[in-house]
Amino acid sequence: MAAASTSTADSTVVTERRGIPGASFVEDVETYLKQCGLDVNSSLAFLQERLQQYKIVEMKLLAQQRDLQTKIPDIEKCLDVVSTLEAKKGTGEALITDFEVSEGIYSRARIEDSDSVCLWLGANVMLEYSLEEAKALLEKNLENAKASLEVLVADLQFLRDQVTITQVTVARVYNWDVHQRRIKQAAKEI
Amino acid sequence: MQQGEGSEAQVTWEDQQNINKFGRLNNRFHELEDEIKVAKETNENFEDASNELILSDEDVVRFQIGEVFAHVPREDVECRLEKMKEDASKALERLEEEKKSVLAQMAVLKKILYGKFKDSINLEED
Numbered sequence: 001m002a003a004a005s006t007s008t009a010d011s012t013v014v015t016e017r018r019g020i021p022g023a024s025f026v027e028d029v030e031t032y033l034k035q036c037g038l039d040v041n042s043s044l045a046f047l048q049e050r051l052q053q054y055k056i057v058e059m060k061l062l063a064q065q066r067d068l069q070t071k072i073p074d075i076e077k078c079l080d081v082v083s084t085l086e087a088k089k090g091t092g093e094a095l096i097t098d099f100e101v102s103e104g105i106y107s108r109a110r111i112e113d114s115d116s117v118c119l120w121l122g123a124n125v126m127l128e129y130s131l132e133e134a135k136a137l138l139e140k141n142l143e144n145a146k147a148s149l150e151v152l153v154a155d156l157q158f159l160r161d162q163v164t165i166t167q168v169t170v171a172r173v174y175n176w177d178v179h180q181r182r183i184k185q186a187a188k189e190i
Numbered sequence: 191m192q193q194g195e196g197s198e199a200q201v202t203w204e205d206q207q208n209i210n211k212f213g214r215l216n217n218r219f220h221e222l223e224d225e226i227k228v229a230k231e232t233n234e235n236f237e238d239a240s241n242e243l244i245l246s247d248e249d250v251v252r253f254q255i256g257e258v259f260a261h262v263p264r265e266d267v268e269c270r271l272e273k274m275k276e277d278a279s280k281a282l283e284r285l286e287e288e289k290k291s292v293l294a295q296m297a298v299l300k301k302i303l304y305g306k307f308k309d310s311i312n313l314e315e316d
Binding site for chain 2: 025027028077078080081084095096098099100106109119157160161164165168172175
C-alpha cells in the first residue's frame with residue numbers, strides 16, 4: 001500500500017500510521033490532478049481503490065477489537081476468583097463452589113486454604129503460581145490488553161478519518177469535473 | 191457524501207477536519223447507544239438479583255465469581271450486590287453524560303458545516 005501522490009500541494013499532518021497510508025488532503029483539485037498527471041477517471045479509480053484497501057484494513061482492526069473486548073472480561077473474571085481465594089486465605093474456611101461439569105450439569109467442589117493456583121496459559125499449558133504471582137500476572141495481562149485496545153481504537157479513528165478525507169476528495173474531483181464540463185459546454189454554445 | 195452539481199464552496203483543511211470530527215462523533219454516538227443498552231440491561235439484572243435476594247430466605251447464596259458459583263453468606267452477597275449496583279449505575283450515568291456531550295458537539299458542527307456548504311453536504315442518518 002504505497003502512498004502515491006503525497007505532493008506539495010497538500011497539507012497533511014500525518015502521512016501514515018502503523019502501516020495505514022494517510023490520505024493527502026487536496027487544497028485545490030486542479031493543481032492536484034496536474035501534479036498526479038492523472039485525468040479525472042484515473043484519479044477517481046485510484047481513490048476508489050484506496051477506499052477498498054481502507055475497508056480491508058478496517059475489517060481486520062474490527063476483528064482484533066472484538067477479540068480484545070472478549071479477552072478483557074475473561075481476565076477480570078479470573079482476577080475476581082484469585083482475589084476471592086486471597087480473601088479466604090488465612091480464615092481457615094474452605095470455599096465451597098458449584099461449577100459446571102458439562103452443559104447444565106454442576107458439581108460441588110470444596111477448595112481448602114491454598115497458597116497457589118493454576119493458570120491456563122493457552123496452547124494446552126497450565127502453570128501453577130502462588131496467589132500473589134497469579135494476581136500480578138493477571139493484572140499485567142489486563143493492563144496490556146487494555147493498552148492494546150486503546151491503540152487499536154486510535155488506529156480505527158485514524159483510519160476512519162482517512163476514509164472520510166478520501167470520500168470528500170472523490171466528491172470534489174467529481175464536482176470539479178462536472179463544473180469543467182459545464183464551462184466547456186457553455187463555451188461551445190456561445 | 192452527496193455529490194452536488196459543481197458547487198463553488200471550496201473545501202479547506204479546516205472544513206475537512208470538521209467533517210472528520212463529525213464522522214468520529216457520529217461513530218462514537220452509535221457505539222454509546224449500544225453501550226448504554228448493555229449498561230441498562232446490567233442495571234436491570236442487578237435490580238432483579240437484589241429483589242430475588244430479598245425474597246429468598248437462605249443463609250448461603252450461590253454467588254457467581256468468574257465461571258463458578260461460590261457459596262457465600264447472605265450478608266456478604268448483599269454488600270457485594272450493593273456495590274455492583276452502585277458501580278453499574280454510575281457507569282450508566284457516565285455513558286449518558288458522554289452521549290449528551292457528543293450530541294451537543296455534533297449539533298455545533300452541523301451548524302458550521304451546513305452554514306458553509308448548505309445543500310452540498312448531507313449530515314443526516316440515511
